[in-house]
Amino acid sequence: MRPIHTLVAVAAVSLAIATPAVAAPDATATPTVEEQRLDKAAPQEILRRSGFDDVAPDFARALAGTHSAAEAERVITREGRALWKRAVDRVQGRGPAGGDLSRDDDRPLYWARLGMTRALGQWQPGFPLTDARRAALLDTLERTSRGQDSLDLPAGTNIKRMVVTGFDPFQLDADVRRSNPSGAAALALDGTTIRTDSGPARVETAVFPVRWADFADGTVERTLLPAFRSGPRRVDAFMTVSQGRVGRFDVERTNGAWRGGYPDNANVSRTETVPIPSGVPTPHPQPQWTTTTLPYERIVAANTGPVPVYDHTEVTEIPAGGSTPVVRPDGPTPGSTARAGGGGDYLSNEIAYRATLLRDAVGLKAPGGHLHTPVLQFGPGNTDPATGQVTDPDFVHNREAITAQVRSVLTVVAATTR
Numbered sequence: 001m002r003p004i005h006t007l008v009a010v011a012a013v014s015l016a017i018a019t020p021a022v023a024a025p026d027a028t029a030t031p032t033v034e035e036q037r038l039d040k041a042a043p044q045e046i047l048r049r050s051g052f053d054d055v056a057p058d059f060a061r062a063l064a065g066t067h068s069a070a071e072a073e074r075v076i077t078r079e080g081r082a083l084w085k086r087a088v089d090r091v092q093g094r095g096p097a098g099g100d101l102s103r104d105d106d107r108p109l110y111w112a113r114l115g116m117t118r119a120l121g122q123w124q125p126g127f128p129l130t131d132a133r134r135a136a137l138l139d140t141l142e143r144t145s146r147g148q149d150s151l152d153l154p155a156g157t158n159i160k161r162m163v164v165t166g167f168d169p170f171q172l173d174a175d176v177r178r179s180n181p182s183g184a185a186a187l188a189l190d191g192t193t194i195r196t197d198s199g200p201a202r203v204e205t206a207v208f209p210v211r212w213a214d215f216a217d218g219t220v221e222r223t224l225l226p227a228f229r230s231g232p233r234r235v236d237a238f239m240t241v242s243q244g245r246v247g248r249f250d251v252e253r254t255n256g257a258w259r260g261g262y263p264d265n266a267n268v269s270r271t272e273t274v275p276i277p278s279g280v281p282t283p284h285p286q287p288q289w290t291t292t293t294l295p296y297e298r299i300v301a302a303n304t305g306p307v308p309v310y311d312h313t314e315v316t317e318i319p320a321g322g323s324t325p326v327v328r329p330d331g332p333t334p335g336s337t338a339r340a341g342g343g344g345d346y347l348s349n350e351i352a353y354r355a356t357l358l359r360d361a362v363g364l365k366a367p368g369g370h371l372h373t374p375v376l377q378f379g380p381g382n383t384d385p386a387t388g389q390v391t392d393p394d395f396v397h398n399r400e401a402i403t404a405q406v407r408s409v410l411t412v413v414a415a416t417t418r
Contacts, residue, residue: 001167001180001210001242001348001372033266034172035118042177042390043111049390050090050108051098055083056115063123069133072125076137080144083112088147091187102396104403106183109207110168113145142214147190147206148223155232160201160417163227163238164189164410165351170210170265175385179395181376181402182241183207188403194414201236201414210347212259212270218277220354225280228364237367237417239294240355241406242348244372249304249405250312251296252370254331255353256338257288260345274350281361288338289315290356292369295416302412305405307374316340343370367413373402 037043047053059079066072087109089095097103120138143149153161166186169178186205194201206223208214227235244250261271276282296311313331318324320335332338343349352370359368377383379394 001170001182001244001346029122031118031121035114035121037172037176038111038114038118040176042385043107043114045390046101046105046107047111047115049099049101050105051096052086052108052112055086055112056119059116060119060123063119066125068127069125069129069137072129072137073140076120076141077144079116080141081150083109083116083145084147084150087112088187088190091184092190092192101391104184104188104396104400105179105391106166106181106187106207107169107179109145109187110183113141116141116145142209143219143223146208147186147204148208148219151204151206151223151227152191153204153227153233153235154202158199159193160199160236160414161227161233162194162201162203162410162414162417163224163235164203164205164406165223165238165240165355166205166207167242167347167351168207168210168265172265173267177378177385177388177390179376179399180243181373181399181406182243184399185241185373185403185406189407189410194407194411196411196415198415198417201410201417203410208347208351210265212264212268212347213266215347215350215354216270216275216277218280220351221277221280221358224355224358225362228358228362230362235364235366235368237294237413238355238359239368239410239413240348240351240370242343242351242370242372243375244343244348246375246377247307248374249307249309249409250342250372251292251294251299251309252342252349252352252372253292253296253311253313254315254342255290255292255349255356255370256315256317256332256341256345257286257353258338258340258345259350260340262346264347274353276354276357280358282357283361287357288317288336289332289341290353290360292352292356293359293367294369294371294413295367296369298416299409299412302408304408304412306401307405309409312342312372314342316345343372348372367417371406371409373406374398376402 166182190205316339317336341349379392
């Protein structure tokens with residue numbers, strides 16, 4: 001995703017105590033920056049109107065009934081995966097809608113997960129639990145509730161395997177109602193099959209947080225590496241997706257090894273070279289640039305939907321021997337230092353850089369790269385977050401249209417994949 005401002009002028013959970021040995025929640029535990037937004041009116045309405053307002057209380061009760069760290073791990077794994085499946089099922093029309101919020105909405109997953117992470121942070125077990133073990137349990141919850149541990153790619157030569165990623169909503173201090181069309185597309189596509197003249201393609205998806213620290217810790221590589229390694233379930237194509245510019249899709253040609261410092265969902269800034277975690281296959285020395293292998297010419301030429309799709313080649317670099325950043329419309333020059341890829345210098349550029357760097361490190365010869373979607377906008381009479389509604393017909397139509405066009409772009413990729 002790209003920070004929108006650069007592109008446009010722009011309850012407390014009560015725990016049911018299962019046994020006397022299980023302590024009450026610690027009311028003094030400080031929620032994270034993201035969790036603190038949960039009590040605002042819009043997130044609570046989104047949860048209520050989707051039926052996901054039961055997720056955190058049910059999770060807290062299940063957690064309170066555990067009697068060991070190992071049992072807690074099992075409960076968290078089960079409940080995290082159940083949340084991901086429930087969100088996917090709701091978007092794809094399976095089971096009850098749970099309320100009148102449109103099924104295509106990605107926000108119930110985001111806010112329900114935060115309710116779970118807050119419950120986990122406030123949980124005081126009746127057995128010893130170190131801070132490191134609690135952090136590991138939180139990591140399990142994050143991975144399982146994002147689909148990161150369940151990329152179930154089939155084996156065989158008669159089906160193509162594709163991985164697509166999306167992101168959480170972001171810039172929520174400006175408007176807590178925001179949705180992320182890339183996350184909505186990931187939920188709509190997970191486990192689906194795309195039919196092409198050259199054969200079927202199975203799509204598996206995951207969603208990533210908008211947090212610098214998670215990326216530095218290797219969440220992208222840990223999720224993608226099993227699918228990128230050689231073997232019968234190796235991906236045949238991948239596409240990272242995020243929200244970008246108003247009124248256009250962009251296939252980002254080049255990705256840069258630079259973090260520009262824009263605050264993330266935790267209100268943390270990072271300005272530095274993209275850090276690669278230890279133990280991850282990676283080229284040495286670390287390259288300043290990576291390049292898409294998506295069939296961008298065919299994607300741009302295809303009739304994928306109503307919004308124009310561009311082959312976006314612009315980058316910002318410090319030329320070799322120079323000291324001042326320069327915008328280059330046609331990609332980087334030899335020996336330059338990255339200051340922004342085609343996708344900018346935020347986490348959308350970074351996920352594209354990490355995914356394509358990993359592709360190159362393991363010798364994956366497959367189409368892969370980044371797609372930026374249009375900015376998801378509310379209807380004309382619903383733009384003020386102070387007085388606006390959490391949804392409106394234009395908002396829903398825009399999100400559904402973006403998802404449909406992402407699917408069409410992916411179909412072009414699948415059709416050109418061997």
